[in-house]
Amino acid sequence: MRFIAEDAIPRLLEHLAGGGRTVWAPRVARDSVNTVLFAPWIAGEPVETGAYTHLSAKATLLPPTERLFGFSYLQTAGEERIELEPEEPEENHVLFGARVCDARALAALDALFFPAGGGFNDPGYAGRRSGLTVITLACTTCDSACFCSSFGKGPAETDGSDLILYPVANGFLAEPVTDAGSELVRLDLFQDSPLDKPELAVTDRIETAGLREKFIDLFSDIDLWRQVSEKCLSCGFCAYACPACHCFNIFDEMSGDREGERCRSWDSCMFYSYTLETSGHNPRPEIAHRYRNRIGHKFSYFPANRGEILCTGCGRCIRGCPAGVDIREVIRAVQER
Amino acid sequence: MNTIPKSGINARMPLLPEKASITRVIQETPTVRTYRLVFDDPEMMAAFSFEPGQIGQMSILGAGESTFAISSPPSQKDYIQFSVMKTGVVTTAIHELSAGDRVAVRAPMGRPFPVSAWKGKDIVIAGGGIGMAPLRSLLMHLLDRRGDFGRIQAVYGARTPADLCFAGEREEWERRDDVEFIATVDSGHADWSGRVGVVPGVVESMSPPAANTVAVTCGPPVMIKYTLESLEKLGFAEDQIFTTLERRMKCGVGLCGRCNVGAKYVCTDGPVFSLRDLRALPDEL
Amino acid sequence: MSMNDLIATIKKVLEEVDVVLGWTRSPAAGVAVPARFHTPDEADGAIFDSTCTHNLAVHLPRLKNSKVGIVAKGCDARSIVQLIVEGEVSRDRIRVIGVPCPGVIDVKRAWRCFGFGKKIEDAGGRVHMEGRSMPREEILLHKCHQCQDQEPVIMDLAAGDVKSVTPPPPPDKTGIRERFAAMSIAERREFWREQFSRCIRCYACREACPLCFCRDACSMQTREPHWTGGQVNAIESEMAQQVRTSHLAGRCTGCEECERACPVGIPLMLLLEEQNRIVEELFAYRAGMSLEDKTPLLTYDVNRDGGWR
Numbered sequence: 006m007r008f009i010a011e012d013a014i015p016r017l018l019e020h021l022a023g024g025g026r027t028v029w030a031p032r033v034a035r036d037s038v039n040t041v042l043f044a045p046w047i048a049g050e051p052v053e054t055g056a057y058t059h060l061s062a063k064a065t066l067l068p069p070t071e072r073l074f075g076f077s078y079l080q081t082a083g084e085e086r087i088e089l090e091p092e093e094p095e096e097n098h099v100l101f102g103a104r105v106c107d108a109r110a111l112a113a114l115d116a117l118f119f120p121a122g123g124g125f126n127d128p129g130y131a132g133r134r135s136g137l138t139v140i141t142l143a144c145t146t147c148d149s150a151c152f153c154s155s156f157g158k159g160p161a162e163t164d165g166s167d168l169i170l171y172p173v174a175n176g177f178l179a180e181p182v183t184d185a186g187s188e189l190v191r192l193d194l195f196q197d198s199p200l201d202k203p204e205l206a207v208t209d210r211i212e213t214a215g216l217r218e219k220f221i222d223l224f225s226d227i228d229l230w231r232q233v234s235e236k237c238l239s240c241g242f243c244a245y246a247c248p249a250c251h252c253f254n255i256f257d258e259m260s261g262d263r264e265g266e267r268c269r270s271w272d273s274c275m276f277y278s279y280t281l282e283t284s285g286h287n288p289r290p291e292i293a294h295r296y297r298n299r300i301g302h303k304f305s306y307f308p309a310n311r312g313e314i315l316c317t318g319c320g321r322c323i324r325g326c327p328a329g330v331d332i333r334e335v336i337r338a339v340q341e342r
Numbered sequence: 343m344n345t346i347p348k349s350g351i352n353a354r355m356p357l358l359p360e361k362a363s364i365t366r367v368i369q370e371t372p373t374v375r376t377y378r379l380v381f382d383d384p385e386m387m388a389a390f391s392f393e394p395g396q397i398g399q400m401s402i403l404g405a406g407e408s409t410f411a412i413s414s415p416p417s418q419k420d421y422i423q424f425s426v427m428k429t430g431v432v433t434t435a436i437h438e439l440s441a442g443d444r445v446a447v448r449a450p451m452g453r454p455f456p457v458s459a460w461k462g463k464d465i466v467i468a469g470g471g472i473g474m475a476p477l478r479s480l481l482m483h484l485l486d487r488r489g490d491f492g493r494i495q496a497v498y499g500a501r502t503p504a505d506l507c508f509a510g511e512r513e514e515w516e517r518r519d520d521v522e523f524i525a526t527v528d529s530g531h532a533d534w535s536g537r538v539g540v541v542p543g544v545v546e547s548m549s550p551p552a553a554n555t556v557a558v559t560c561g562p563p564v565m566i567k568y569t570l571e572s573l574e575k576l577g578f579a580e581d582q583i584f585t586t587l588e589r590r591m592k593c594g595v596g597l598c599g600r601c602n603v604g605a606k607y608v609c610t611d612g613p614v615f616s617l618r619d620l621r622a623l624p625d626e627l
Numbered sequence: 628m629s630m631n632d633l634i635a636t637i638k639k640v641l642e643e644v645d646v647v648l649g650w651t652r653s654p655a656a657g658v659a660v661p662a663r664f665h666t667p668d669e670a671d672g673a674i675f676d677s678t679c680t681h682n683l684a685v686h687l688p689r690l691k692n693s694k695v696g697i698v699a700k701g702c703d704a705r706s707i708v709q710l711i712v713e714g715e716v717s718r719d720r721i722r723v724i725g726v727p728c729p730g731v732i733d734v735k736r737a738w739r740c741f742g743f744g745k746k747i748e749d750a751g752g753r754v755h756m757e758g759r760s761m762p763r764e765e766i767l768l769h770k771c772h773q774c775q776d777q778e779p780v781i782m783d784l785a786a787g788d789v790k791s792v793t794p795p796p797p798p799d800k801t802g803i804r805e806r807f808a809a810m811s812i813a814e815r816r817e818f819w820r821e822q823f824s825r826c827i828r829c830y831a832c833r834e835a836c837p838l839c840f841c842r843d844a845c846s847m848q849t850r851e852p853h854w855t856g857g858q859v860n861a862i863e864s865e866m867a868q869q870v871r872t873s874h875l876a877g878r879c880t881g882c883e884e885c886e887r888a889c890p891v892g893i894p895l896m897l898l899l900e901e902q903n904r905i906v907e908e909l910f911a912y913r914a915g916m917s918l919e920d921k922t923p924l925l926t927y928d929v930n931r932d933g934g935w936r
Contacts, residue, residue: 034825036803036818037892039739042825057743059890060827069827069859073357076403078444086382087403087444091358117597125356125595149655149744209655224604224624236661238685240834242890245827252599255357255592258856259404267403269357270859271827272600277843279600282590283430286563288603288626292689298602298626306605324743327835327888328681329653329660406850431850 007190008198010176014054017194018046021099021138029065030101031058046101054102054142054172059325061248062107065100066114066133069245070270073129073255077264094132101140106153106319108141108165110248113313117251138185141166142177147206150320152333155213159318160205171202178202211336213304213314220305223342227293233335234296236328241273243322243330249303249315252279274298300335351448356595359401359446360386364439365421370507371500373428374472375437376413378421379445390449392416394457394480395586395614398449399594400424405435409591411560411613412450413475415482422449425475425507451594452613455480455558455584460491466550467496468569470541470561471505474498476586476613477560478508481515488520492555495548499526499541499565503534522548542568545576552577558584563627570617580618587612587620587627603627628727628787630674633698636786637670640696640722647696647724648683649673656744658734661686673698675786677749680731680768682706682882684837688715695721698786700728702770704779705880705915706837711781712920713878715840725782730763730771730795735887737766764798769896770883772797780916803894819865825891826864832895833871835888838878838914846870872898877906877924880915 009017022028029043030052041056043064075090100107111134115121118130144151144160153159163169168186170177179195180202181187189195223229244250254272259265272279275295281287289295303315316332323331352358361382368376377400381387392412401407408430414423428437439445457480465484469477481496488494496515500506506525515523526537526544537544541561550557557578559569566585573583589601589608596610604624606612615623637647641664651662651672658678664670675698683697684706699707707723710716732754737747741756748755754763764772774794782789810818830847833839846854847867854870856863872895879899886895906912910923 034891035821036894037822037825038736040825040890040892042891059739070857076446078403085442085444087361087446089358089361089403089446091355125351125597126354127357127597128355148742149657221604221624224626235663238831238834238888240831240888241827241829242831242888245829246890253592253597254857255407255598256850256857257401257404257406258858265404267357267401267407268858269598270857272598273829274599276830276848278848280590281843282588283433288589294626301604301624302599302602306602309605320743323655324738325890327831327884327890329656329658331653331655331660333655 006198006200006202007179007195008173008176008200009170009179009195011054013176013194014052017192018052018101019048020192020194021101021140022046022048024097026097026099027095028099028101029062031056043100043102052102057104057148057321057324059321060246061110061319061321062100062103063110063114063248063251065098065137066111066130067251067253067271070268071129073267073269075264075266079263092129094129096132096136098133098136099138099140103139103141103166104144104319105141105160105162105166106317107248108139109153109156109162109317111139111165113249113307113311113315114251116311116313138167139165140168140170140189143169143171144206145172145203147208148320148324149209150323151206151208151318152211152320153318154208155210155318156314156316159208173200173203208318209333211318211333212340213336216304216336216340217308219339219342220301223339224297224301226342229338229342230293230297231291233338234293234330236330237275237292237296238328239275239277239292239295240327241271241275242325242327243332244273244275244299245271246321246325248317248319248321274302296335300332300339304336351451351595356448356597357593359399359407359448362422362445362447364441364443364445366441367439370425370509371505374425374507375428376423376425376507377436377439378414378423379447380421381447388419390422392450393454394483395452395454395476396450397452397594397609397613398422398424398447399451399591400426400436401446402432402435402439403446406432407448407592408432408436409594411476411479411586413478415479415486417483417486422447425472425478427472448594452609453611455614457483460556462490462492462554464492464550464555465494466545466548466555466557466573467494468541468545468557468559468561469496469498470565471500472507473561473565474507477558478511480558481521482511485518485521493522493550494520495522495550497524497526497541497544497548499528499544499561501528503527503531503536524548540568541565542572545569546572550576552579552582556582556584560586580621581616583617584614585617585620586614628675633675633724633726633786634670634673636724636784637664637673637696637698638667640724640784641665641667641670644694644696644722646690646693647698648686649698650675650679650681657746675726677729677732677763678734678747680734680887682835682837682884684710685835685884687721687837688840693720696724697721698724698726699779699782700726700731701774701776701779701789702728702880702882704781705776706882707915708781708918709838709878709880709915709922711918712915712922713838713840718918722783723779723781725779725785725789727787727789727792728777729792730767730774732763732766733768733887735892739892762798764795767795767798768883768887769802769804770881771795781918804897807894807897820861822893823865823868824861826859826861826868826893827891828859828864828867829890831888831890832868832885835884836875837882837884838875838880839871841874868895868898872902875899876902877910877912877922878914879903880913
């Protein structure tokens, strides 16, 4: 296998950033109580190869706010007309330091925004996705919120990654998954190594077998949903931290009287306003209804429609929930019902 | 996988609307106005096709985008029509528009009424309030192909005479002898000589035979609820009854997530559902 | 206070209410998480320790149709009083169980420094984690230092001796507050611009705040009024937060829940503490101290005060 020394990582990042590419990497934000986030790498700044990020890497593909197009109202010869300027997505990003749980989520997002079999293509997502290289850090340790072993090959999953780096003494073993990965390990930053891949973490597990149908059976059990969501404050954190949650809002913002932009932003089904209709009717008025939808979308609806579970066991929603909600406890309560 | 028939949506950029202009505004009721519009691109206008029941998104750039049923029939090639009730931010802004104003449109979206499967059948239409909009499109389409169908009965109700839309069309439907059309109001008025009574009651009084008949209803939730009961009382089976669902929508193409009822998306799997499909959905309307 | 005292008190209160809001231990995280106790059996899981950071008062307005018991630290009790003063909670449908609080640990900071779910041990004036230990005042929430509110201002029953606790001393190390105080106005602008560039508009700050009662019609999120843009960027996020902060003038009890809830670690309390200081200076008023108080900015009377000029 190929090996890259820890102190060669900055040079790898420099190489990746060549040609004006944006390299997203885990970094500690300043004055942030040690918040680790994926952010565009800046030469000379340290990257965190040992910590988990508190938000997923999805902003690389689905920015928190994306301009869909600009518009302007023009007056010509006394007549008003409008101009639309569609946004061209920037391409060629590199995601460095994703975890298996981040990379794996790309399959779910691809199934919706960039479906292989046709259907609606999301130009922003598709543009960024087709130019994306994913370099994943394998996990030899985990914490008590991790539960990716519940899904597929767990920490050994290779889907979604181009290159996987396995932490070993003083550096990383590098295993290419795609041609893009193979090309990278040919760089002379990498050397051959006789080392074997390290043992990977074994995380907590939830049982997802049968969940798709079980959820439908329990849909009307409102007492269950009230009970599992009683701590929930109905903020959007879990959706925003999640690598697979992708629902969005669309809105216009003006700058001045004559021009503006149509944007989309992350949205969360946990917000009351998400499904609120102008008549005042809300099909999901209670937190329990909204939490039920969150679970249903992840473990029942999306699997039925697109064949992918919208959860990769990254544990971010558990680590960061201000109310201490643990999605594993919810799934276990559902499975035990 | 969701597929959308006959898409006029820009497949490469489904969230990018087409520029359009208002050609005419009709004040239907104190709170409903009908907007006729044309795409600014004549090629787009010529190529535009849809089927009754499909929906569109109309925006005022700067105010936002809102979902409406297309209320014109497919045969109407000169304009596309939306009937808009003033309720929220975007619809209030739309109500400020007049002929010549510039808007943007994404259409058509969603699954239409399966009209081609209804050939040779009798049809019952029951609409209420602004819910008549998609049924206007449907009824005009059926009348365009009058020979394809048997008896056509239609009821359109509103709370008061002033709340009834489509005055001109109603007059024509009342006059024609190839459609049995009844306009009704929940409560009458001195100068109202028509029917007084709620839509489900009028449907029952018409007692359409269920055999070889399809019923289509759209309107306020409570009207739909009782109309479905009336139709079932008349012997209509779940797969003979169709309705359209409304849900808060944004993208209209099954991406943004919010209009789901269970695993179904109203924007792409609907808005038209048979009662059988509807009853298979989780109870979250 | 023993856990048995607490459990016995909750069971007693359960005789006259539908549910008691308290804490239990999370199996995964090892720390306290909010819990609802409906039955004496459930109440056996109740705990109180220095990881009981959450302000449970946030749930009271959401339980409008129940009689509710609530376990409250001194600071939480101020939020309850403010909710009653503002008419969001009715005094006669709640029972407050006061607990002696020695100051609570900043669990988020502890985890972000030592790893999620690592065992936190608070003993002998020190907090032990992952084989390391530090004086507890270095890892407490800021509000706990020199806390003036340990004895709950509203209380129906006490679990333990609420007068027995002494406020923790201030930390030795200078933190962000001292650095912020020393910044010029231009540096502060720059500081906030950078801080809010991380904001993701998840509104955890708002949802965790017991006094942010607009919730579903919040100006940070609605288009009516359209005071802030929906774009997630530093300018709009800061504006949204400034509006929220202003709306809490004379109402914020300093419970620190917004900052604790913030998943990206924005020090929101710098804004609220400064505003609370100004309110105290101008009106000699601290929110949530008495059921008879009226919030200063809610005392304007168009007849008495001469109307808008």
